[in-house]
Amino acid sequence: MTNDNRQMWSDLGIDLNRHDILLNALGPIYKEIYLSQKNRPKGMGFFDFVVGDIHGIRVQELRKHAMNGGKVIATYCVFVPEEIVWAADAIPVGLCAGAQFSVPIAEEILPRNTCALIKSSFGFKLGRLCPYVQTSHLIVGETTCDGKKKMFEILGQHQPVYVMEVPNKKTRLSRELWTGEVIAFKDVIEKLTGNKVTSAKLSQATRLVNERRRALRRLYDLRKVRPVPISGKDALLVTQVSFYDDVTRCIKQVTALCDELESRVASRNGVAHDNAPRILISGSPMAIPNWKLHHILETSGAVVVCEESCTGTRFFSDLVPENGGTVEDQLKAIAERYMQIHCACFTPNDERLDDIVRLARDYQVDGVVHYNLQFCHTYANEAVKVDEVLAKEGIPLLRIETDYSDEDAGQLRTRIDAFLEMIRK
Amino acid sequence: MTNDNRQMWSDLGIDLNRHDILLNALGPIYKEIYLSQKNRPKGMGFFDFVVGDIHGIRVQELRKHAMNGGKVIATYCVFVPEEIVWAADAIPVGLCAGAQFSVPIAEEILPRNTCALIKSSFGFKLGRLCPYVQTSHLIVGETTCDGKKKMFEILGQHQPVYVMEVPNKKTRLSRELWTGEVIAFKDVIEKLTGNKVTSAKLSQATRLVNERRRALRRLYDLRKVRPVPISGKDALLVTQVSFYDDVTRCIKQVTALCDELESRVASRNGVAHDNAPRILISGSPMAIPNWKLHHILETSGAVVVCEESCTGTRFFSDLVPENGGTVEDQLKAIAERYMQIHCACFTPNDERLDDIVRLARDYQVDGVVHYNLQFCHTYANEAVKVDEVLAKEGIPLLRIETDYSDEDAGQLRTRIDAFLEMIRK
Numbered sequence: 001m002t003n004d005n006r007q008m009w010s011d012l013g014i015d016l017n018r019h020d021i022l023l024n025a026l027g028p029i030y031k032e033i034y035l036s037q038k039n040r041p042k043g044m045g046f047f048d049f050v051v052g053d054i055h056g057i058r059v060q061e062l063r064k065h066a067m068n069g070g071k072v073i074a075t076y077c078v079f080v081p082e083e084i085v086w087a088a089d090a091i092p093v094g095l096c097a098g099a100q101f102s103v104p105i106a107e108e109i110l111p112r113n114t115c116a117l118i119k120s121s122f123g124f125k126l127g128r129l130c131p132y133v134q135t136s137h138l139i140v141g142e143t144t145c146d147g148k149k150k151m152f153e154i155l156g157q158h159q160p161v162y163v164m165e166v167p168n169k170k171t172r173l174s175r176e177l178w179t180g181e182v183i184a185f186k187d188v189i190e191k192l193t194g195n196k197v198t199s200a201k202l203s204q205a206t207r208l209v210n211e212r213r214r215a216l217r218r219l220y221d222l223r224k225v226r227p228v229p230i231s232g233k234d235a236l237l238v239t240q241v242s243f244y245d246d247v248t249r250c251i252k253q254v255t256a257l258c259d260e261l262e263s264r265v266a267s268r269n270g271v272a273h274d275n276a277p278r279i280l281i282s283g284s285p286m287a288i289p290n291w292k293l294h295h296i297l298e299t300s301g302a303v304v305v306c307e308e309s310c311t312g313t314r315f316f317s318d319l320v321p322e323n324g325g326t327v328e329d330q331l332k333a334i335a336e337r338y339m340q341i342h343c344a345c346f347t348p349n350d351e352r353l354d355d356i357v358r359l360a361r362d363y364q365v366d367g368v369v370h371y372n373l374q375f376c377h378t379y380a381n382e383a384v385k386v387d388e389v390l391a392k393e394g395i396p397l398l399r400i401e402t403d404y405s406d407e408d409a410g411q412l413r414t415r416i417d418a419f420l421e422m423i424r425k
Numbered sequence: 426m427t428n429d430n431r432q433m434w435s436d437l438g439i440d441l442n443r444h445d446i447l448l449n450a451l452g453p454i455y456k457e458i459y460l461s462q463k464n465r466p467k468g469m470g471f472f473d474f475v476v477g478d479i480h481g482i483r484v485q486e487l488r489k490h491a492m493n494g495g496k497v498i499a500t501y502c503v504f505v506p507e508e509i510v511w512a513a514d515a516i517p518v519g520l521c522a523g524a525q526f527s528v529p530i531a532e533e534i535l536p537r538n539t540c541a542l543i544k545s546s547f548g549f550k551l552g553r554l555c556p557y558v559q560t561s562h563l564i565v566g567e568t569t570c571d572g573k574k575k576m577f578e579i580l581g582q583h584q585p586v587y588v589m590e591v592p593n594k595k596t597r598l599s600r601e602l603w604t605g606e607v608i609a610f611k612d613v614i615e616k617l618t619g620n621k622v623t624s625a626k627l628s629q630a631t632r633l634v635n636e637r638r639r640a641l642r643r644l645y646d647l648r649k650v651r652p653v654p655i656s657g658k659d660a661l662l663v664t665q666v667s668f669y670d671d672v673t674r675c676i677k678q679v680t681a682l683c684d685e686l687e688s689r690v691a692s693r694n695g696v697a698h699d700n701a702p703r704i705l706i707s708g709s710p711m712a713i714p715n716w717k718l719h720h721i722l723e724t725s726g727a728v729v730v731c732e733e734s735c736t737g738t739r740f741f742s743d744l745v746p747e748n749g750g751t752v753e754d755q756l757k758a759i760a761e762r763y764m765q766i767h768c769a770c771f772t773p774n775d776e777r778l779d780d781i782v783r784l785a786r787d788y789q790v791d792g793v794v795h796y797n798l799q800f801c802h803t804y805a806n807e808a809v810k811v812d813e814v815l816a817k818e819g820i821p822l823l824r825i826e827t828d829y830s831d832e833d834a835g836q837l838r839t840r841i842d843a844f845l846e847m848i849r850k
Contacts, residue, residue: 111805111826113538143593146571149772150806163772165599168568169590173605180598347574347588375800380536381575401536 005056008063012134019055019129022101026054026289033295034233039271041230041264043257047237050245051288058245059131065091066135071193074136076121077144078310078341079166081334083320084186086205086247088193093132094243095139097121098290100404102129110151115373116404117287118147125158132244133159138192140185142166144345145378162188170339170346179335186331202330206320212247213316215254220313222261223305224363227270228278229261232304233294239311240288272303277420279303280363282356282386283371283379285310290404293371296413302420306363308356309371314341344378352382353389360395367396367423369416374403396423430481433488437559444554447526448480451714458720459658464696466655466689468682472662475670476713483670484556490516491560496618499561501546502569503735503766504591506759508745509611511630511672513618518557519668520564522546523715525829527554535576540798541829542712543572550583557669558584563617565610567591569770570803587613595764595771604760611756627755631745637672638741640679645738647686648730649788652695653703654686657729658719664736665713697728702845704728705788707781707811708796708804710735715829718796721838727845731788733781734796739766769803777807778814785820792821792848794841799828821848 009016030051050058062072071090075082085092102123103116110122124130133139141152141163152161164181167174186197219238222229238257242250264270279302281293286309294304307313320337324330342352360368370386372379383399390397398419402408434441455476475483487497496515500507510517527548528541535547549555558564566577566588577586589606592599611622644663647654663682667675689695704727706718711734719729732738745762749755767777785793795811797804808824815822823844827833 109809111802111808113800113805114802143772146770146802147806149593150769150803153773154806154809163594165592165594165596167590167592167602168574169588171590171609173602173609174590177592177598177602184598344575345571347568348578375538375802377536377539377571377800377802378575380538381572381579383536384534384579 004060008060009055009131012059012131013128014131014134015128018127022099022129023055025101026051029289033291034237037231037233037271039269040234041257041260043253043260044234044237046253047234047241050241051237054288055131059135061246062091062093062132062135066137071138072136073189074133074139076139076148077142078315079142079144079338079343080140080164081182081185081338083202083205083209083334084182084189084197084331086208087197087201088189088195089201090189090193090195093136094287095121095124095130095133095136096243096285096287097124097130098287098404099124100406102127103404109154113375114147114151115284115376117285117373118151120287120404122151122155125155138162138188140164144343145376147375166343166345168345168347175335175339178339179332182331182335182338183328186327197327199324199327199330202327203322203324206330206334207322208247210319210322212242212251212254213319215251215258216242216316218258219254219261220306220316222258222265225265226278226364227268227272227274227276228303228305229264229270230257231271231298232279232281232307233291233298236286236291236294236304236307236311237288239307239315240286242315243311275424277302277366277423278305278364280306280308280356280360280365280368281312281371282308282359282368283383284373284376287311292402292404292406292409293369293400293412296409296416297369300413300416300420302416305365306359308352308359310343313355313359314343344382349382350385353385356386357389357393357395360390360393365395367398367419369419370397370399372401374401429485433485434480434556437484437556438553439556439559440553443552444480447524447554450526451476451479454714458716459662462656462658462696464694465659466682466685468678468685469659469662471678472659472666475666476662479713480556484560486671487516487518487557487560491562496563497561498614499558499564501564501573502567503740504567504569504763504768505565505589506607506610506763508627508630508634508759509607509614509622509756511633512622512626513614513620514626515614515618515620518561519712520546520549520555520558520561521668521710521712522549522555523712523829524549525831527552528829534579538800539572539576540709540801542710542798543576545712545829547576547580550580563587563613565589569768570801572800591768591770593770593772600760600764603764604757607756607760607763608753611752622752624749624752624755627752628747628749631755631759632747633672635744635747637667637676637679638744640676640683641667641741643683644679644686645731645741647683647690650690651703651789652693652697652699652701653728653730654689654695655682656696656723657704657706657732658716658723661711661716661719661729661732661736662713664732664740665711667740668736697723700849702727702791702848703730703789705731705733705781705785705790705793706737706796707733707784707793708808709798709801712736717827717829717831717834718794718825718837721834721841722794725838725841725845727841730790731784733777733784735768738780738784739768769807774807775810778810781811782814782818782820785815785818790820792823792844794844795822795824797826799826
C-alpha cells in the first residue's frame, strides 16, 4: 500500500523528499492534539483513519475516477457550487491548506503580508506537496478576497484556473451577476467533462449535498447539549474531512457518529465538565491541520461547541430547495442558496452579526472567540463590528489574530487563560 | 483670513489643537521637498499657494456652496463618476489622505495591517482633522479593495456613506453590474441634491471633466520630452490638487503651466540633466502629502517622468465620449469609460501590464519603480506579474513596498541609489 502510494505520488509529480518530511510531521502532531483526548466517540475512528492516510486512499479514488475519464475539480471556497460538479459526474475536492510547512515556499513568490491560508495553499502547489491539486483537472477560484483573487492569477501559470466572480454587495444587480456566474460555471463544467448537466442529475446532486448538510447540521445540533458529547476539535475535523471525502461515505460516517452521540446525550456522557466554559469560534476558516486555536482552548479547560465559519456553520446551514424544475430553475435556486452565506467579503454583512448572536444563544456559549488570520482584511475589519454587537448583547468576546506558526502559542494561551478566567466569573 | 479659517474649522467640528500641529508640520515639509527644487516652472506658484492654504479658501468655497443649498460629495477613488456629481450641481472632492499624522488615530479602531492610505483617510475623519470631510454631505465609497470596502462600514457609523460596487472581473455580466451601479449612483445624487441630472447637464459636465483630462494629458505629454521640463514631484502635485480643486480653475492653471512648459521645451530648458535616469512609477496612488518616493528618487539624481497610478495616468487617460444622447446613453458611456481603468482590483488585469510597457517606451524611461503600499494585496500581488513582464521586455524594475512613515527612508534611499547606479550602466 505504502509502495503503491509512493509510486502514485511520484507519477503525480510530488516532491517525494519534502512530502516525506510533511507526512512524518503530521503523525506526531495528530497524536498529540487528537489521540491524547479522553473519552472520544468511537465514530471518530474513521476520521482518525482518514487523517492517518491523508494522501492515500482518497487520492487513489480520485485517480481511478480520472483514469476512467472523470474529472476532478479543486476548490478553495464554500461559494463554489459543488452540486453542479457532482451533476456532471465530476468530483469536487476542497484544497484549502492549514499547514505552516508550505508557507515559506509560497513566500518565495507571494507577498509575505498574505494570510496563511493563501500562502499555505499556494505553497502546496508550488512545492509539489499536494496530490489532490496534482490530480485535479481544473482549479476553481473565486473573488472573495483580494489575496485569493490575485493569487489565482499567479496560480494560473502553474495549472488551469477558472475564477468565479462573487459580488461585493447583495443588491438585486449583484445577485443577478452571481446567478449569471453560476450558469457560466455550469457551462465550464459541462465543457470540461463533456457531460450534460441535466435537470435529473442536478436534482440528484442537490439531494445528495443537502443530505450531507443535514448530517452536519445534526452533528452541530448535538453540540448544543450540555454536557457536550463531542469535543470541538473532533467536530471541526469532521467538517474539514467532509470538504474532500466522498459525499456518500461522509454522510454515512457522520450519521453513524451522530447516532453514537445521541446515545451519549441520553446517558449524559460528555467530553467536558458541566462547568467547562462553552466557546463559539467565529471568523476565518480552519483547514487541516490548523487545529491550533481549538487545541489551546480545549487544553485550557474550555470546550468549543460551535464554529461560525466556512469550516463550520457557513458550510452547511442553508439547503438548496429540492423543488426540481428546469435546469435554469435549479441553477437559480442554487445561486440563491449560496448568496445566503454571510461571508465577510460582502458589504454590508450585518446578517453575520445576527448569526453570531443567535448561535451564541442556541449553543449556550459562555464566550465568543473571534478568530482571524493575520492580513485578512475582511474578517479583521468585521471584528470591529462583532465587538460592538457582542458588547451590546453582554456576550464576552476575545479577539484573536494569528497565523499557522506556533510562535505565538504561549502568548495565545496566556490570553485565552485570562479570558476563560474572566468568563468563569 | 486666518481668524476666519479658525472660526470655520471650529464650526466644522475640527479638533483645532491637533489640526494646528498638522498644519504647522506641513509648511516645513513642503519647503524642504518642494521649494528647495531648482528652476521650477512659474506656473507652480498657484499650486504652492494651494498647498500653503490647504484647508482654507477651497473649504470656504465648498462651505459657501453648501450654505447656498448645494451638496458636497466626498470620494476616495477614481471610479466614482464625477460627471454625475457636477451634473447635479454638486461638487466632488477627493479625500484620500497621504499623511502619517492620522495613522495612529485610525489604528485605535482599524486593523494595523491596513494600508496607510486607508488608515490615514479614516484617521482624518476620526480625529476631526479634515475640513473637507466635515463639509461633505455624503461620502461615496467603492469596493475596489477589501480594506476600503470594510472600512466604509465603520466610517458609516460617523457620517453618511454610500458604496458603489466595482466588480472584480470585466465580463459582460460584470460590466452590466457596473452600468447598473452608475445608474443607481445617479439616482442617489439626484435624491440627495434634489436636482435632476438632465441630458444637457450631463453633456456639459462630461465636456468639463474631459477638458481637465485633456489638460492633464497635455501636461503628461510634455514630460515625454528630454530634458523633461518639469519635475515628477511638481507634476504629481498638479494631479493631486486636481482631485479637490475647482475643475474650471484647475483647467486654467494646468493650461497656463503647459504653455510655459512648451516654451521650456522649445528652449531645451529642463529640470534635470540629459543623462538623469528617467523613471516611471507604477502602482498605488499617492495622496497629499505623500511625496516620499518622488523626493528620494529626485534627490538621488533621477527624474520621475510618469506615474502609472490613480494619481497619474489612470485618472485622466480615457475620455468619456461626448456624443450626447439620452441620459441613459450618456450614463452607459460613462460606465464604459470607467471600466477602462486598469486597476489591480480586477482579475485578470493584464491590460495594466501592457500599459506599463507602453508608458515605459513612450516616456523613454530608463527604469520602472513599482510602488505599493504595505498591506495592499492587489498591487503587491500584481507586482509579481509586472516583474515577469518587464524582465521579458528588458526594462529594469525596482519593487518598493512602503508606508507613510519615514522609518524606512534610509533603506529606500540605499536601494534606490543601487538601482540608479545599475541603470546608469
